Amino acid sequence: MLQALRNKIHGWPAAIVLGVSVFAVAFFGIESYFVSRVDTYVAKVGDHEISQQDWQSRLNDLRQQFSQDPNSPYKPADLETPAFKQRVLDGMINQALLQQANTDLKLTVSNLDVRQAIGSDPGFQVNGQFSPEAYRAILNMQGMTPAMYEAKIRASLATQLLPQAIAATTIVSDADVDAFFRLRLQKRDLRLVELPRPSLTDTNVSDADINAFYQSHLVDYTTPEQVSVDYLEVKQADLKATAPTDDQLREYYAQNKQRYAQPEQREASHILIEVPKNATPAQQKAALDKAKKIAAEATPENFAKLAADNSDDLGSKRSGGDLGWLEKGVANAAFDTALFGMKKGEITKEPVLSPDEGYHIIWLRDAREGDAKPFEQVRAQLAEDWSKNEGDRLYNERAGKLADLAERNPGSLEPVAKELGLSIQTSPLFGRQGGEGVTADPKFVQAAFADDVVNQGNNSSLVQIGKGDAIVMHLNKHNAAAPKALTDVKDAIRQRILDERVDAMAKKQADDIAAQLTKGGDVATIAKAPVRTLNALERDKLASMKDVAPDVLMKAFSLPHPVDGKPTWTVVRTGNGAYDLVAVDKVTEGDPSKVDKAERDGIRGQMMDAMANAATLDYIKALRAKTEVKIAQDRM
Template identity: 55%
Template sequence: MLQALRNKLHGWPSIVVLGICVFAVSFFGIESYFMAQTDTFVAKVGKHEITQQQFQARLNQLRQQAGEQQADTSIYERPEMKQRVLDSMIDQQLLLKANDDLGMKVSDLAIRDTIASIPGFQVSGQFDLNTYRAALATQGKTPAMFENDVRSELAIQLLPEALIGSTIVTDADMDRFLNLRLQRRDLRFAMLPRPALTDSNVTDAQIDAFYKEHQADFMSPEQVAVKYLEVNGADLKVDTQPADDELKKRYEAEKQRFAQPEQRLVSHILINVPKNATPEQQKAALTKAEKVAAEANEGNFAKLAEQDSDDLGSKRQGGDLGWLEKGVANQAFDEALFALQKGQVSKPVLSPDEGYHILWLRDVRSGQAKPFEEVREQIAKEVAATEHDRVYNDVAGKLADKTYQNPSSLESAAQELKLPIKSTELFSRQGGEGIAANPKVAAAAFSDEVLAQGNNSSLIDLGSNHAVVIHVDKHVPTAARPLAQVRDSIRQKILDDRVAVAAKQRADDLLAKLVKGEDMKAVVASMGANVQSVNEATRIQQALPAELLEKAFLLPHPAAAKSQYAVVATRDGNYALLAVDKVQDGDLSKITPAERDRLRSDMAQAYGTLATHEYINSLKANTTIKIAKDRL
């Protein structure tokens, strides 16, 4: 057969076929035959991939925030919560893509103002560059990295803020809302007494049947007790008395930390250049900027800023930007600012993505280093803290290593590190006493690795230089409590249910009488109850039980001389009869202008938020979104 095939592959037909094959292989790439492409995204929004690394980083961030608030971090292991987090990331990516499509960008000034307003970067209420850099260093971030994070956060807010800002709430909208919010209703109600128990006989068969039917209600919770090794920084004794020579050496090495950099008090006028501006628009902006710069001087700069500046954040303050240091603004802005002499007004300075700045240098504050004597105590405390952290990290690191190397026991690590093995009482998944009260410990104790596989936990960070490694000492599975233990409570439950059924039936019978037209006072008097009246009750009436008030404003408007009635279950397990006799609109004359302004703002926020959700849904409908649930 092979010989026959060889015989047929001669002549020009075979050359044509071979040429087509060679072309196909060269066009599509022979490597596709040998290499398999493996997708690693958890979601793909259009062409943008949300990677597993990005998704896990977001989950870890949320877990850390929950841990800091002493909340349950285990919720982020649930599939529905993971899906909710991913949905949020998808929404954010849709907004970022919409920003690009619409040409919306975060300005450098917005980033600068946001960072300067963060209290953690301020000293005496003013932004401090050294504090800023030191705070970022503790997070392992550079200013550029942090500024990118801020830019991303602000970018996500651009469209929602634009939608909220463009929302129009009319006076008619507010009047309709206020009429409903301040609506007044005339009510009558009677709290019905609990009926007496008429049949107190409960047989063993009834108890046994109830127990079998509701066995899930009588389960004892799964519990564990753990042994643990603990490293607590507060208990570590660190003897550090650094000599002056060492402190001075550190002072010289880090002298820039204690130097106040040169600062310049500046005002500016911004002439905006639109994104993707035409040459004519760019020329017009430059012409205007040059005209303003030519007119500007110390006497009229503030007035010109209020009149001509496109920076809404500073124009009302006459263009005041406050004291700035090098590195806060972009390079072009910085170079122009630090080339000025005090009192000078600059020529127009082109800033990327913003436009032309005209700068007025109002004052200069020279940099000055604090003397060693003034910062000695600070450096000494830092040295001590650093040594304390080093010792803690050393012990905690060794504890993590030793317990990982011998995962079936804490004994070896305890002997080597001279740490006592401590223990807890039994506790459930909801936690217990001592370290078991910490949600991280409870979650680790019931994890598959620790509970099912019998391993030591990883190092559990409890915060403030405090960590533990745990090992399950005792496990009590969930089990049904014996009938003998719960017999009395079952009997009482059966009796309570009988009373509840009788109470509901009686309330329904009384309601039927009211609907037929019988007098409410006469109907409830036979039950030993009284009718109470509340005229012009509002939705925020404090004197009424919440369940009665909620039902009262859900009932339809009564017809003329015909009340609306309902039975309402109260929180104590009893029932009440409710009548709505009259409905009036709210008295809008009592609403002050300031209250109307606040309401308009709140309604715009609510409508804008709703519009944002609708806009995101429309983006989803027009975007191909793939989700890999198996990678969550």
């Protein structure tokens, strides 16, 4: 075929084809013929990709946060639901949209903002002051460097720039606050009539009625699909690591010596003369002249007062510019270079300019040289760290073998159990909503009902139930969804038909009485039931009314005001075929003048927050409408 093509394409046609081919290779790159791109993002916002790793990290952070909060409204299983995962992803998409808007509007977070946010975090403070030692120790436990953490804080602050700007323009007037209190302190005079549940005169339900109801409500009388699975489980808690030998500890110490070292540190104070963003040459010169004047005056004796009087660093000026002990990499590069090039007791003669901040006058008060802690001093910590790492290694190795053997023997768990010395466990039957114990875990349920397991009869892939807990399963029993026999539900259907008849009679009775009352007449006579009067009932005290159904009270305070003294009667269903009649006889507006200033200011703040939040959401919605957002549901 190639020879035939060659014979047919020669001369100038061949030159054109060759030219197009060369152009394609040159334009697209020859590697595009050999390398294919595999997308791995969970969502793509414009050109920004939200990776699976970032998304999982956010979920893990929330999981840890909820587990540490005894008052959290969420349970661990909630985090595995598709709805919750989508909410988390939507939040990350909103953050990406705000960050893109920051770029478009040239809004940035300064190094000063980052430092102040870190310095004001109570988690890094000792006796109310920022502690570099606590900062470093906490970051080490989280496996983060100062640079990594600062980048995280900067990204977090960046997503607040626009919402804060929107909040700063939100105005709540005195009239808005007055309107709120007029409504909140409103009082209403109500009349309530609790209508008795009517009695059926016709209790005959034919077999034809039952059969018709059964056929039209078949989904209500269907036993859901259920499965039972055999499974093998590997738990890290069951894997006991042997005690480390002295040689192992020394080797571990040598490999991780930096974790047990005291880094080089400098105890410093500073005075910051801030340079405004997009400063003019005149503004820059004014800032530099002021910094030079202060540097010329500064001595160890007056430095704290000069900082308190002049520094633009709100986080340190109250403590005389004290920054505490700093390690390399905590401050920006220019500040770091100057600080670690100074001698103890020295004050910079020339101000140090750092980007996005301004001019620093630095006083090096003390210095510590870096040195490693001796092996014997950290031996106990070494043993603890080694054992934890060894436990992780053993678990990962064991779980990996479980996954590998299950994949190589897809038709049964028997060979896997024999190879690993594990016992096959069997779950009870459970549906897609889960059951109890391990079958309550959404990930377990999802794996059990996966097509590969329930239809193909294969072993599942490895399922991480929790940290240090992995499972592989195989179908034991599958019961397809099936309608219950009519004979088994016949009595329940008959009662349900009768209940619906009673409800229909009660609704008609209540509507007829309400229609009569709108024309006038005595309510007690027409309704043939006692009338309850509730005068001056306050809107903000409805929660304390325990003897009136909440639905009745909610409806009563949503009814229109009486016109010409004539109330409008309405019907409220209170459940189990019972209805109440409700009317509003009088409405008294609240008096805002009786509310003290502190409460007014508190409500104003809440209203501003609510309005700012609504405006921010509208802004994000507008950003999303003009930005291409792709979500990979199969990767969630």
